[in-house]
Amino acid sequence: MPASPATRTILHVDMDAFYVSVELRRRPELRGKAVVVGGTGPRGVVAAASYEARQFGVHSALPSSVARRRCPHAIFLPGDHALYGQVSEQVHEIFHRYTPLVEGLALDEAFLDVTGAVRLFGEGAAIAQQIRDDVVAELDLTCSVGVAPNKFLAKLASVEAKPRALPDGIRPGRGVVEVRPGHELEFLHPLPVKRLWGVGPVTLERLERLGVRTVRDLAQLGEPTVVSALGRSQGVHLIALANAVDDRPVEVGRDAKSIGHEETYPSDLVDLESLERELVRLADAVGARLRRNGVAGRTITLKVRYAGFRTVTRSVTVDSAIDTGPELVAAVRPALRALDIGPGVRLLGISAGNLGAPNRQLSLLDDVESPSRAAGAIDEIRARFGTTAIGPASAVGPSGLRIARKGGQQWGPDAPAERDGPV
DNA sequence: TCACCAGTGGAGGGTTCG
DNA sequence: ATCACGAACCCTCCACTG
Numbered sequence: 001m002p003a004s005p006a007t008r009t010i011l012h013v014d015m016d017a018f019y020v021s022v023e024l025r026r027r028p029e030l031r032g033k034a035v036v037v038g039g040t041g042p043r044g045v046v047a048a049a050s051y052e053a054r055q056f057g058v059h060s061a062l063p064s065s066v067a068r069r070r071c072p073h074a075i076f077l078p079g080d081h082a083l084y085g086q087v088s089e090q091v092h093e094i095f096h097r098y099t100p101l102v103e104g105l106a107l108d109e110a111f112l113d114v115t116g117a118v119r120l121f122g123e124g125a126a127i128a129q130q131i132r133d134d135v136v137a138e139l140d141l142t143c144s145v146g147v148a149p150n151k152f153l154a155k156l157a158s159v160e161a162k163p164r165a166l167p168d169g170i171r172p173g174r175g176v177v178e179v180r181p182g183h184e185l186e187f188l189h190p191l192p193v194k195r196l197w198g199v200g201p202v203t204l205e206r207l208e209r210l211g212v213r214t215v216r217d218l219a220q221l222g223e224p225t226v227v228s229a230l231g232r233s234q235g236v237h238l239i240a241l242a243n244a245v246d247d248r249p250v251e252v253g254r255d256a257k258s259i260g261h262e263e264t265y266p267s268d269l270v271d272l273e274s275l276e277r278e279l280v281r282l283a284d285a286v287g288a289r290l291r292r293n294g295v296a297g298r299t300i301t302l303k304v305r306y307a308g309f310r311t312v313t314r315s316v317t318v319d320s321a322i323d324t325g326p327e328l329v330a331a332v333r334p335a336l337r338a339l340d341i342g343p344g345v346r347l348l349g350i351s352a353g354n355l356g357a358p359n360r361q362l363s364l365l366d367d368v369e370s371p372s373r374a375a376g377a378i379d380e381i382r383a384r385f386g387t388t389a390i391g392p393a394s395a396v397g398p399s400g401l402r403i404a405r406k407g408g409q410q411w412g413p414d415a416p417a418e419r420d421g422p423v
Numbered sequence: 424t425c426a427c428c429a430g431t432g433g434a435g436g437g438t439t440c441g
Numbered sequence: 442a443t444c445a446c447g448a449a450c451c452c453t454c455c456a457c458t459g
Contacts, residue, residue: 038445045445047441060441063443106441198450200439233451234438257449264445299433309444315434351447354433412445 007181009124010250011112012146012154013131015091016163016173018108019048021141022087023077034074039064039412043264043346047079047411054165064412081410084108087139094134098127103250111151113250128176147178150246152197153188154179159195184244189216196241198234206230218242259293260301260351261285266413268307268344272337275345279336280392282350284325290352291379296321296359297352302332304339305347312339320359324371325392328352 015021019037024030034053038046044064056071067074088107095102098121101113114127121127128145135143146157156179163173179187193212194204206229212218218226219242227235240246261282269275279302290296300322301315314335322328328350358372381390 043444045443047445061445063445066443069442109441198439202438231452258447260447262446301435311436313435317433347445349446410446 008115010154012158015108016142037079040415041413044412051165125178152246258353262349264347283328287325290323295355296323298354300331303349307344324375
């Protein structure tokens, strides 16, 4: 038996309406209004909503079309992922003043293990407050912080710390909420079970069938019951969480296990030709990212979402790891051709998993036309002349003009160009 | 020759998260 | 009334190995 670990102090920092708040810094005239960042096209979704917009039932992942209906006066902004990334780095720079143990979960969220920082900077809650003050003073952004003996409770606590949009107004958050050691269960047990990390709609349904509504209900259920309903892994995990047990460490630099790209099209693709052209484009982008990260994949997965929303994947495992567009295409093209695309395709994706070191065997026979050599040359051209300087021939339109690579399409296809742009 | 077992890894699908 | 993208992890089934 491992020695029981000393009590830790974990922070979960969550920026408030992050993307919107960043936009408001350069659009101060929009403060106090309903503002939505996300996909603007008919197939887009909401990435972030101001609290004013949330009062109308707008929230992240909501289809933009529904959001427009619920909140017609909202101002929709397309989003600037690169900028949010930069700001996120600035936020992390502040975190690192207090501890090197920072685990980024998303651009707007991180865990900090400040156990070793307490002697220097004071109690967890004091550090949390200090971080909030730094972020406001230096970046003009607000965040909410949960403090607890483990990650999962810290995350729940940060939710409690957040502002809330209520029908009759916006209630400011407490900013910092701490769950002190010894008080875990009194905080945790009254919460609805769907708040547990890993309980989504499907698991919730299964638990409700067992009569579970609160975390306490789950904790009082025997492990065998939960395991038989949810499976070994998830069952054991959830029972532990329901008892406030979570030994997962704050992990600083986790290596990616897969790298992929997928895209939803403004209108469904119905012919194999366009699908193969798109496959080349997507594979090219994945290849570039693999090489930039110095990794290559052995298992290549093709993803197709049909017009009716049914999604299928086809994966192929190759003998030696690959990292170039043409190799990726070659791996999954047979699978694509074997699919019935009759229903029309709304999304196409490709990803590389089973990642490892690229297989660069420099044999005497290494030919100058090897895919990796050509890819290396392409990477160099892109580094010098920009990412649009060179691309697959199939991305060149009939006019000979290069079709712009649609970057930053994080939240769905763009809206068709309008004559009269929104205000 | 058959039945069974444990382990591994691939394929395909599904759930969850932000 | 409609549905993004990127990623992690899990389950089940199956083939193969010893």
